[in-house]
Amino acid sequence: MVHGYERAYRMAGRGPALLFLHGIGDDSSTWLDLLASLSGDYTVIAPDLLGHGASAKPRADYSVAAYACGMRDLLTTLDIDRVTVVGHSLGGGVAMQFAYQFPERCERLVLVGSGGVGASVHPLLRLAAAPGAGLVMPLLGTKPALAAMRGFAELLRISEGLGLGPDLDYVLTRYVRLLQPSSRTAFLRTLRSVVDWRGQVVNMLDRCYLTEGIPTLLVWGTDDVVVPSGHALRAHQAMPGSKLVLFEGAGHFPHRSDPKRFLEILREFLTTTPAAHHDRSRWGDLLRSGRPADLPDPEDAPGTPTVSSGT
Numbered sequence: 443m444v445h446g447y448e449r450a451y452r453m454a455g456r457g458p459a460l461l462f463l464h465g466i467g468d469d470s471s472t473w474l475d476l477l478a479s480l481s482g483d484y485t486v487i488a489p490d491l492l493g494h495g496a497s498a499k500p501r502a503d504y505s506v507a508a509y510a511c512g513m514r515d516l517l518t519t520l521d522i523d524r525v526t527v528v529g530h531s532l533g534g535g536v537a538m539q540f541a542y543q544f545p546e547r548c549e550r551l552v553l554v555g556s557g558g559v560g561a562s563v564h565p566l567l568r569l570a571a572a573p574g575a576g577l578v579m580p581l582l583g584t585k586p587a588l589a590a591m592r593g594f595a596e597l598l599r600i601s602e603g604l605g606l607g608p609d610l611d612y613v614l615t616r617y618v619r620l621l622q623p624s625s626r627t628a629f630l631r632t633l634r635s636v637v638d639w640r641g642q643v644v645n646m647l648d649r650c651y652l653t654e655g656i657p658t659l660l661v662w663g664t665d666d667v668v669v670p671s672g673h674a675l676r677a678h679q680a681m682p683g684s685k686l687v688l689f690e691g692a693g694h695f696p697h698r699s700d701p702k703r704f705l706e707i708l709r710e711f712l713t714t715t716p717a718a719h720h721d722r723s724r725w726g727d728l729l730r731s732g733r734p735a736d737l738p739d740p741e742d743a744p745g746t747p748t749v750s751s752g753t
Contacts (some may be wrong), residue, residue: 443494443521444500444515444516444693445515447492447498447500447502448496448497448498448514449490449497449516450470450489450490450491450495450496450497450500451470451487451488451489451490451516452470452473452474452477452487452488452489453480453486453487453488453500453520453565454478454481454485454486455480455482455483455486456484456485457483457484457485458484458485458712459484459485459487459524459525459526459547460484460486460487460488460525460526460527460528460552460712461487461488461489461513461525461526461527461528461676462476462477462486462487462488462528462529462533463488463489463491463513463527463528463529463532463533463534463536463681464469464488464490464491464494464495464530464531464532464533465531465532465533465534465539465555465557465630465694466531466532466629467619467620467629468494468495468530469490469494469495469496470489470490470495470667471495472509472530472695472697472698473488473630473697474699475701475705475707476697476704476705476730479705480705480708480709484625485522485710486617487511487516487517487520487522487525487738488669489516489520489652491509491512491533491536491623491632492504492508492509492512492628492630493535493629493631493632494625494628495663496612497524499625499627499628501627502631502654504628504631504632504635505635505636506532506535506536506539506558506635506636506644506713507539507543509536509539509685509710510536510539510540510542510544510554511543511728512542512739514540514543514544514547517547518571521640522558522597522670523547524546524547524548524549524698524717525547525549526548526550526552526717527540527541527548527549527550527551528548528552528553528554528708528711529551529553529554529556530553530554530556530695530697531555531556531557531558531669531694532636533554533556533559534554534555534557534558534630535556535558535644535646536692537551537552537553537556538551538556538558538646538650538653539558539646539658541651541652541653541664542646542649545652545718545720546720547726548656548718548720549657549711549717549718550656550657550658550711550717550718551655551656551657551658552658552659552661552708552719553659553660553661553663553669553677554661554662554696554697554710555638555666555694555695555717556669556673556677557642557644557659557661557695558642558644558645558674559638559645559646559647559650559668559673559677560642560645560647560669560670560672560673560676562641562642562669562670562672562673563637563641563642563668563669564630570630570633590695600616602751611650617724621622622676623727627740637720638731640651645684647676647679647680647737648679648733649733650677650680650737651680651681651682651728651733651734651737652729653681654681654682654683654728655683655684655718655721655724656712657683657712657715657717657718657719658680658681658683658684658685658694659684659685659687659707659708660674660677660678660684660685660686660687661688661689661696661697661704661707662686662687662696662747663688663689663691663692663694663695663696663699664688664689664690664691665691665692665693666692666693666694667693667694668693668694669694670734671688674686674688679737680737681684685711687707689703719737
């Protein structure tokens with residue numbers, strides 16, 4: 443219980459702590475294979491974010507900043523001071539916000555198909571964030587609508603599902619949860635805190651220069667249509683010293699598309715980069731200097747990466 447709300451989480455292993463943050467509409471089970479593989483060498487923690495999975499779904503603040511504070515408070519209750527944060531999609535945005543708000547607690551950043559580095563996002567998410575979407579979504583839970591959706595889902599698979607390709611089945615299993623009123627309300631509150639009908643409204647590009655000195659790994663699928671892969675290069679350019687790895691042909695879930703490769707890359711990153719140690723004086727110098735002029739303009743639309751794989 444944190445602030446009176448039940449927080450579900452998975453935790454195992456011993457050693458340096460790794461915090462895994464899932465995306466919107468998802469839950470901690472997305473990391474299960476990785477948690478099992480890493481728990482022999484690390485303390486792995488994977489929460490269900492508030493409003494998701496088995497965690498409480500109150501009428502509350504679902505902003506990225508509130509999620510970052512929630513992670514700080516959860517870690518405090520677990521007596522864990524410093525972590526490497528691995529975040530996917532919305533969880534990537536929360537990971538960046540956590541590093542921004544609590545740099546003294548962040549040892550490394552791993553961002554997977556992360557939100558928060560550009561405006562573009564899948565049209566369905568923009569549509570769901572539009573006014574009135576909350577009135578329509580309950581109708582999709584009726585028996586005729588569910589029957590129609592099953593047929594539509596088969597058509598989507600044949601046509602590669604709105605560009606989701608191999609991610610479609612996984613996304614559909616998560617969508618079914620939104621038929622529950624509490625899950626749907628929490629989903630809409632979360633989505634509308636970061637997305638409107640024009641796209642993502644939370645953009646960390648103006649503060650990404652502050653990651654200088656924090657080892658950062660970016661992992662993206664080249665065929666990601668939820669958070670387009672063009673965001674990967676912009677984030678790489680905006681984060682000094684970051685490492686970028688692209689998964690050819692993967693969509694929005696590269697950690698699920700090729701878990702073996704993802705695990706190898708993550709392990710290599712963890713073992714070859716020293717944990718960051720927050721220097722308040724250096725942080726102050728960075729803030730006073732401001733964002734370097736040669737970094738990407740947060741107001742520009744993301745381009746297309748010119749790197750195909752590797753770093």
